[in-house]
Amino acid sequence: MDALLKQFERLKRPIDMVQTLHDRQLKEVPARYILPSDQRPVPAIEAPQSIPVIDLAAHHSEIVTQVAKESQDWGFFQVLNHGIDLSLLERIKRVSKEFFDLSLEEKRRQCPVRPGTRMLEGYGRFFDISDVTVLDWVDALVHYISPPSVKAVEHWPKTPHTYRETYEKYGEEVLKLTDKLLGMLSEGLGLDPNYFRTLIKEPLLQLRINYYPPCPQPDLVNGLRPHSDGNLLTVLIDDQVDGLQVRKGEEWFTISPVPGSLVVNIGDLLQIISNGKYTSAEHRAVVNTNQYRMSVVMFLNPQDDVLIAPAPELIDETHPRLYQSILSQEYGTTYMSKDNRGKAPVEALILS
Ligand code: OGA
Numbered sequence: 001m002d003a004l005l006k007q008f009e010r011l012k013r014p015i016d017m018v019q020t021l022h023d024r025q026l027k028e029v030p031a032r033y034i035l036p037s038d039q040r041p042v043p044a045i046e047a048p049q050s051i052p053v054i055d056l057a058a059h060h061s062e063i064v065t066q067v068a069k070e071s072q073d074w075g076f077f078q079v080l081n082h083g084i085d086l087s088l089l090e091r092i093k094r095v096s097k098e099f100f101d102l103s104l105e106e107k108r109r110q111c112p113v114r115p116g117t118r119m120l121e122g123y124g125r126f127f128d129i130s131d132v133t134v135l136d137w138v139d140a141l142v143h144y145i146s147p148p149s150v151k152a153v154e155h156w157p158k159t160p161h162t163y164r165e166t167y168e169k170y171g172e173e174v175l176k177l178t179d180k181l182l183g184m185l186s187e188g189l190g191l192d193p194n195y196f197r198t199l200i201k202e203p204l205l206q207l208r209i210n211y212y213p214p215c216p217q218p219d220l221v222n223g224l225r226p227h228s229d230g231n232l233l234t235v236l237i238d239d240q241v242d243g244l245q246v247r248k249g250e251e252w253f254t255i256s257p258v259p260g261s262l263v264v265n266i267g268d269l270l271q272i273i274s275n276g277k278y279t280s281a282e283h284r285a286v287v288n289t290n291q292y293r294m295s296v297v298m299f300l301n302p303q304d305d306v307l308i309a310p311a312p313e314l315i316d317e318t319h320p321r322l323y324q325s326i327l328s329q330e331y332g333t334t335y336m337s338k339d340n341r342g343k344a345p346v347e348a349l350i351l352s
Pocket residue numbers: 208210224229243244283284285294295297
């Protein structure tokens with residue numbers, strides 16, 4: 001909690017939203033956004049037919065095998081026939097865009113940044129804004145979606161008025177999808193299909209809408225700095241503008257989702273529970289000069305007080321235990337770059 005309040009204090013210092021910088025029609029990005037030359041996003045490789053596409057309407061055992069394989073190799077995959085109405089996805093994009101199109105004052109008035117249960121919520125800039133960090137070219141809206149005990153609808157956008165019902169519906173659908181995926185991810189490890197479900201108890205779902213305005217010098221900045229997600233499982237709606245990249249080995253690959261698909265990635269907690277079998281891959285977002293880009297990201301977390309540790313069933317003489325245990329709420333969401341922090345939290349938990 002201390003860390004949360006500290007972060008909150010820092011965020012109170014005046015700092016321009018990226019949208020404001022964009023509205024000023026700057027020809028050059030301010031110095032605080034410019035990355036050292038060795039950290040700039042070099043052109044990424046186009047991933048082979050983008051990242052793997054998994055058709056969730058295929059035969060169950062086939063999907064389980066595929067989900068497990070891609071979670072191991074890439075830590076990312078996209079799903080088709082995910083069971084969520086495409087018209088709902090379109091509505092989500094529309095209501096989100098309508099909120100970001102409001103004036104700055106209105107967005108701040110409707111969704112001021114404030115400490116939520118386990119993270120800061122609201123419309124603002126959500127990463128470590130210390131004096132030394134290079135800033136990311138992104139604004140965001142963050143709030144909980146579920147369960148009812150943590151979702152503070154009074155702080156959700158009121159404009160457009162359909163925002164709430166649209167996100168409540170989408171939240172239910174995402175929980176159904178992640179429940180299904182967790183079952184398959186358990187099975188893919190040879191565990192009981194209910195292993196993850198039982199472990200996480202009542203899941204906590206967080207939303208982050210990333211809004212990346214066009215940038216005059218996209219090659220010098222991060223849209224979103226390299227990071228891995230600190231939760232269990234992430235479901236992302238991408239729009240038609242490329243920007244998301246995933247690291248595999250030493251290379252960065254651009255993810256161009258096929259229309260109608262959702263992008264799914266493994267978070268740090270699943271890497272720990274799977275004893276390193278599944279990969280929480282490092283990823284980032286890059287920006288461009290002429291188009292805004294928006295992504296709608298749902299983070300699935302366990303309930304508080306769940307002990308996160310490698311599943312005992314996955315440990316034997318040839319597969320020694322790789323990670324220490326940690327309580328779910330102690331592992332906060334991380335947007336720290338591995339470079340900035342030295343070590344990602346998951347690496348800090350590796351047993352020597
Ligand atoms: C995130 C994230 C990627 C994107 O919000 O954690 O990785 O494309 N977003 O916006």
